[in-house]
Amino acid sequence: MYNSGDKPEKGTYQCANCGHKIELKSDSEELPKCPVCGNSKFKKAE
Numbered sequence: 001m002y003n004s005g006d007k008p009e010k011g012t013y014q015c016a017n018c019g020h021k022i023e024l025k026s027d028s029e030e031l032p033k034c035p036v037c038g039n040s041k042f043k044k045a046e
C-alpha cells in the first residue's frame, strides 16, 4: 500500500477506496490525494 506524499516510482496507482487511477510520470513525483474521493491510500495498478 502507498500513501499520499510517497514517491514510489513512476507508474500507475489505483485508489484503494474508489479505484480511480493516477499516473506518475517520474520517480520524483508525489502521490496526491485521490481527486475523486479524497482518500490517501493507493495500490499499484497492474
Ligand SMILES: [Zn+2]
Pocket (backbone or CB within 6 Å): 015, 016, 017, 018, 019, 020, 034, 035, 036, 037, 038, 039
Ligand atoms: Zn478515490
